[in-house]
Amino acid sequence: MRPPASVGQKLEEVDTPALVLDLDAFDRNILTLKKTIEGKGVRVRAHAKTHKCPEIAKHQLAAGAIGVCCQKVSEAEAMVAGGIEDVLVSNEVVGAAKVERLAELSRRGRIGVCVDDPGNALELEKTGAKLDVYVEIDVGMGRCGVPPGAPAVALAKQIANSNTLRFAGLQAYHGRAQHFRSMEERRAAIADASQKVSSTKSELQKAGIECPVVTGAGSGTFMLEVQSGAWNEIQPGSYVFMDVDYGRNEWAAPLPRFEHSLFVLSTVMSRPSARLAILDAGLKASSVDSGMPTVWQRPGLHYAKASDEHGMVEIAEAGAAPRLGEKLLLVPGHCDPTVNLYDWYVCTRRGVVEALWPITARGAVY
Amino acid sequence: MRPPASVGQKLEEVDTPALVLDLDAFDRNILTLKKTIEGKGVRVRAHAKTHKCPEIAKHQLAAGAIGVCCQKVSEAEAMVAGGIEDVLVSNEVVGAAKVERLAELSRRGRIGVCVDDPGNALELEKTGAKLDVYVEIDVGMGRCGVPPGAPAVALAKQIANSNTLRFAGLQAYHGRAQHFRSMEERRAAIADASQKVSSTKSELQKAGIECPVVTGAGSGTFMLEVQSGAWNEIQPGSYVFMDVDYGRNEWAAPLPRFEHSLFVLSTVMSRPSARLAILDAGLKASSVDSGMPTVWQRPGLHYAKASDEHGMVEIAEAGAAPRLGEKLLLVPGHCDPTVNLYDWYVCTRRGVVEALWPITARGAVY
Numbered sequence: 001m002r003p004p005a006s007v008g009q010k011l012e013e014v015d016t017p018a019l020v021l022d023l024d025a026f027d028r029n030i031l032t033l034k035k036t037i038e039g040k041g042v043r044v045r046a047h048a049k050t051h052k053c054p055e056i057a058k059h060q061l062a063a064g065a066i067g068v069c070c071q072k073v074s075e076a077e078a079m080v081a082g083g084i085e086d087v088l089v090s091n092e093v094v095g096a097a098k099v100e101r102l103a104e105l106s107r108r109g110r111i112g113v114c115v116d117d118p119g120n121a122l123e124l125e126k127t128g129a130k131l132d133v134y135v136e137i138d139v140g141m142g143r144c145g146v147p148p149g150a151p152a153v154a155l156a157k158q159i160a161n162s163n164t165l166r167f168a169g170l171q172a173y174h175g176r177a178q179h180f181r182s183m184e185e186r187r188a189a190i191a192d193a194s195q196k197v198s199s200t201k202s203e204l205q206k207a208g209i210e211c212p213v214v215t216g217a218g219s220g221t222f223m224l225e226v227q228s229g230a231w232n233e234i235q236p237g238s239y240v241f242m243d244v245d246y247g248r249n250e251w252a253a254p255l256p257r258f259e260h261s262l263f264v265l266s267t268v269m270s271r272p273s274a275r276l277a278i279l280d281a282g283l284k285a286s287s288v289d290s291g292m293p294t295v296w297q298r299p300g301l302h303y304a305k306a307s308d309e310h311g312m313v314e315i316a317e318a319g320a321a322p323r324l325g326e327k328l329l330l331v332p333g334h335c336d337p338t339v340n341l342y343d344w345y346v347c348t349r350r351g352v353v354e355a356l357w358p359i360t361a362r363g364a365v366y
Numbered sequence: 367m368r369p370p371a372s373v374g375q376k377l378e379e380v381d382t383p384a385l386v387l388d389l390d391a392f393d394r395n396i397l398t399l400k401k402t403i404e405g406k407g408v409r410v411r412a413h414a415k416t417h418k419c420p421e422i423a424k425h426q427l428a429a430g431a432i433g434v435c436c437q438k439v440s441e442a443e444a445m446v447a448g449g450i451e452d453v454l455v456s457n458e459v460v461g462a463a464k465v466e467r468l469a470e471l472s473r474r475g476r477i478g479v480c481v482d483d484p485g486n487a488l489e490l491e492k493t494g495a496k497l498d499v500y501v502e503i504d505v506g507m508g509r510c511g512v513p514p515g516a517p518a519v520a521l522a523k524q525i526a527n528s529n530t531l532r533f534a535g536l537q538a539y540h541g542r543a544q545h546f547r548s549m550e551e552r553r554a555a556i557a558d559a560s561q562k563v564s565s566t567k568s569e570l571q572k573a574g575i576e577c578p579v580v581t582g583a584g585s586g587t588f589m590l591e592v593q594s595g596a597w598n599e600i601q602p603g604s605y606v607f608m609d610v611d612y613g614r615n616e617w618a619a620p621l622p623r624f625e626h627s628l629f630v631l632s633t634v635m636s637r638p639s640a641r642l643a644i645l646d647a648g649l650k651a652s653s654v655d656s657g658m659p660t661v662w663q664r665p666g667l668h669y670a671k672a673s674d675e676h677g678m679v680e681i682a683e684a685g686a687a688p689r690l691g692e693k694l695l696l697v698p699g700h701c702d703p704t705v706n707l708y709d710w711y712v713c714t715r716r717g718v719v720e721a722l723w724p725i726t727a728r729g730a731v732y
């Protein structure tokens with residue numbers, strides 16, 4: 001797909017729907033993270049599943065990130081192809097074809113991967129690839145991972161005894177906690193996760209297994225993990241963009257407030273009645289899995305419903321009504337799957353297109 | 367993105383997640399539609415927003431379809447580039463850049479478009495392009511379209527009086543009705559829509575405006591429109607694939623039953639407990655806007671929850687449990703936005719990959 005804009009165009013000339021990145025807000029988000037963790041003794045491994053774009057990863061590295069994480073081998077391949085040399089697949093990689101591709105990739109960069117099964121660890125070992133292997137422990141998410149404590153130690157021992165694999169540490173990520181609305185709920189979840197990490201670390205120590213890295217922590221909680229002292233690497237992703245869902249969280253110290261930098265530009269394509277505007281951006285333009293997008297800085301306009309290619313916007317009062325053909329910015333409900341619908345970021349600064357960045361890992365699900 | 371499979375591979379060797387098309391079921395769906403409308407005096411203009419693939423459009427044309435519809439200009443561009451010469455953009459096209467691209471496209475094929483605004487019709491006319499223009503009337507959907515009757519006649523008159531535009535008829539599509547669960551609800555909705563179409567047609571006749579085509583009607587209702595006699599062109603799309611949402615409808619005469627032909631192949635990537643399997647296919651692999659996917663022909667397995675790249679499958683009893691690394695087929699909750707996540711159909715017949723069809727209009731939102 002060709003880009004819907006060209007450099008130098010004004011925002012209002014960009015064809016729609018388009019995925020728009022406000023570079024000033026984006027730059028500030030990158031800087032806010034850098035300042036927030038300065039001197040805290042943790043390193044940033046930014047999550048690339050959010051942006052799927054080596055160009056953005058390079059901005060994160062320039063601000064001090066030591067590498068990125070990905071969720072899929074194909075996503076990691078796109079990052080390495082784009083010049084990012086330190087990639088953790090923060091996920092299990094299961095299946096002969098995938099394991100082979102991961103092994104191949106480890107010849108082109110420093111590649112890490114997570115395991116939660118002894119058989120899978122053996123499969124990785126058989127490739128002979130030099131991989132950083134992290135044992136994933138379930139710290140409350142109830143998804144992948146072995147239980148903390150003894151099962152994690154047993155798996156770590158197996159990896160540490162391997163001739164090729166390197167036991168790199170623990171993956172301890174509480175994804176659900178990122179979206180708990182109150183700070184209190186998030187504090188409680190991460191306090192509990194932190195105990196699970198600490199007890200596993202001390203059992204590893206007792207078993208004589210060094211645990212260099214504990215990695216995890218997303219945009220909604222990362223400073224809670226940092227303050228616990230149990231993690232020394234964090235994996236925030238959404239902080240570069242934010243979205244409606246994250247915007248609904250309570251934000252208070254020690255967490256900084258990030259800004260909305262990611263938008264979907266849309267056009268009013270029909271005005272069937274005084275109280276209704278139809279946009280050309282529906283659920284193929286903004287993922288609705290975490291709720292509807294919102295209309296940016298246009299009070300009185302409520303994006304009520306999405307169909308495949310239409311958005312229904314209710315108009316609260318006549319004065320708020322947009323005209324036919326008017327372009328509106330939407331804040332996506334959920335940034336990650338929305339980005340995955342597009343091939344290009346239309347990067348703007350003060351209303352002018354400054355760059356077009358290809359989303360080279362778009363569709364990289366395998 | 368390169369395809370996750372190669373021709374000749376067995377289904378179980380295909381990398382995951384992959385979008386799989388069962389060609390036997392697909393062929394039967396195409397044939398079922400053909401047989402169902404044979405001799406009924408309507409023509410099929412298949413909806414390409416479902417499949418976004420010229421190869422599939424060609425199968426529909428081979429079974430008698432006279433062309434396709436698309437929702438976006440970029441989708442229509444992909445169809446024309448793929449050799450489909452008769453395309454209706456069954457939607458309003460608003461904005462200078464889009465109108466220009468539509469006009470340009472009309473030099474390469476027979477192109478239709480819908481209008482619901484006099485100013486927009488004027489904008490189309492100014493391009494000088496030879497376009498088939500349909501007046502969209504709102505037959506109960508409450509989205510785009512002018513009200514039936516006088517407003518539709520006024521707009522038709524404006525188009526009929528144009529030197530370049532051709533008034534081609536009415537677009538009368540009730541999208542919501544496709545998903546009303548009971549036949550009774552759907553019958554009532556289409557009976558009402560049919561009255562709106564008929565009264566508008568008779569007012570057009572009184573005004574001396576010929577109305578060659580009334581087009582509309584999706585997979586969930588099309589035979590109700592056909593039996594009403596008010597439509598002479600239908601626009602079914604989902605019938606080629608079906609999905610979980612359509613599967614929840616009541617299906618009874620005069621509507622035929624179509625089969626599930628579209629699947630997402632996934633791998634069990636973690637087995638954290640006796641009653642839980644984690645799949646590598648989450649909401650970036652199967653759109654959840656209309657609900658979760660279901661596990662195909664595996665009783666006792668319930669896909670309960672999707673995160674970005676994970677699917678949580680509950681195991682009802684020990685006997686149903688899949689092993690780590692096992693591949694499972696999922697039926698997507700909603701076929702159209704799921705297809706839009708992929709670059710390739712992995713086309714299989716009796717468990718062997720027979721073809722790879724590129725989804726050339728994937729991401730064609732503008």
